[in-house]
Amino acid sequence: MKLNQKRVLITGASSGIGYQLALQMARQGARLALVARSEDKLQSLRQEIEKHHGIAIPMPTDISEAETIYQTVAQAASQLGGLDLVIANAGVGIVMPAHKMKPHHVDRMLQVNLQGAIHTLLAGLQLMLDSGGGQLVGISSLAGFRGLPQSAVYSATKSGLITFMESLRVEYRHKNIRVTTICPGFVHTPMTEKNTQPMPFALSAEKAGSKIISAIEAEKKLYCFPTPLGYGIRLLHCLPNFLFDPLVGLNR
Numbered sequence: 001m002k003l004n005q006k007r008v009l010i011t012g013a014s015s016g017i018g019y020q021l022a023l024q025m026a027r028q029g030a031r032l033a034l035v036a037r038s039e040d041k042l043q044s045l046r047q048e049i050e051k052h053h054g055i056a057i058p059m060p061t062d063i064s065e066a067e068t069i070y071q072t073v074a075q076a077a078s079q080l081g082g083l084d085l086v087i088a089n090a091g092v093g094i095v096m097p098a099h100k101m102k103p104h105h106v107d108r109m110l111q112v113n114l115q116g117a118i119h120t121l122l123a124g125l126q127l128m129l130d131s132g133g134g135q136l137v138g139i140s141s142l143a144g145f146r147g148l149p150q151s152a153v154y155s156a157t158k159s160g161l162i163t164f165m166e167s168l169r170v171e172y173r174h175k176n177i178r179v180t181t182i183c184p185g186f187v188h189t190p191m192t193e194k195n196t197q198p199m200p201f202a203l204s205a206e207k208a209g210s211k212i213i214s215a216i217e218a219e220k221k222l223y224c225f226p227t228p229l230g231y232g233i234r235l236l237h238c239l240p241n242f243l244f245d246p247l248v249g250l251n252r
């Protein structure tokens with residue numbers, strides 16, 4: 001899918017990867033609906049995009065409220081004249097030992113990373129089926145391939161999203177619904193700025209954004225990056241538990 005004149009909705013557009021996706025897609029001529037809670041940040045992104053003659057509509061929304069997401073997606077389609085591409089990118093990453101997690105940490109990650117993403121994509125799917133097709137993109141994570149220490153809930157939400165995307169892909173493959181699952185490794189964004197653990201092969205949000213856009217344009221089914229970490233984590237995926245457990249639990 002070439003992005004010029006495409007109608008795109010992006011969640012989590014106020015920051016990090018989503019911000020970069022919006023900015024770079026606008027430069028390629030896409031018309032955008034920008035979704036996140038922070039209206040001020042969405043407005044300044046809109047101004048930035050308009051400086052370069054792009055089109056972007058801020059749509060402040062809390063995607064942990066299911067009904068609200070469907071309304072936002074419908075409004076975006078009505079204002080842009082339809083939707084060609086919906087990107088479920090908004091996410092929350094809380095890294096801590098599982099026994100220290102409070103119910104609100106668990107609820108937030110489930111509500112945003114999994115439920116919010118699912119509702120966003122289902123709202124997009126329904127519109128696309130009515131209009132003859134489109135592309136759905138879910139921003140998961142390499143952390144979704146195996147349960148990692150300190151990330152039990154985060155890994156579970158990202159794993160759930162990978163499986164959800166796969167179901168959509170096979171279920172709608174004859175309906176002109178293209179499905180792309182993106183699994184980034186470490187990216188420097190506000191989500192990771194307080195991370196005290198090493199972040200091997202970490203990329204800037206700008207670089208991650210351009211890699212994700214190339215994968216979307218190529219309509220890849222699954223895109224894991226950066227390449228060395230992508231291969232590494234998929235190798236871990238195949239590793240039997242008796243090797244995986246001591247390796248990943250090392251030094252803990």
Ligand SMILES: NC(=O)c1ccc[n+]([C@@H]2O[C@H](COP(=O)([O-])OP(=O)(O)OC[C@H]3O[C@@H](n4cnc5c(N)ncnc54)[C@H](OP(=O)(O)O)[C@@H]3O)[C@@H](O)[C@H]2O)c1
Pocket residue numbers: 011012013014015016017018035036037038039041061062063064089090091092093112139140141142183184185186187188189190191192
């Ligand atoms: N950074 C990494 O290393 C990394 C690696 C793999 C995968 N990912 C995934 O990439 C995606 C983007 O992450 P990022 O690193 O760019 O994080 P980020 O900079 O913290 O951005 C997260 C975005 O999600 C939005 N968001 C959070 N809660 C929301 C809610 N309830 N309703 C609507 N929007 C909400 C935030 O906007 P508001 O606060 O304005 O609502 C923000 O725009 C996430 O799904 C993340 O899991 C990131």
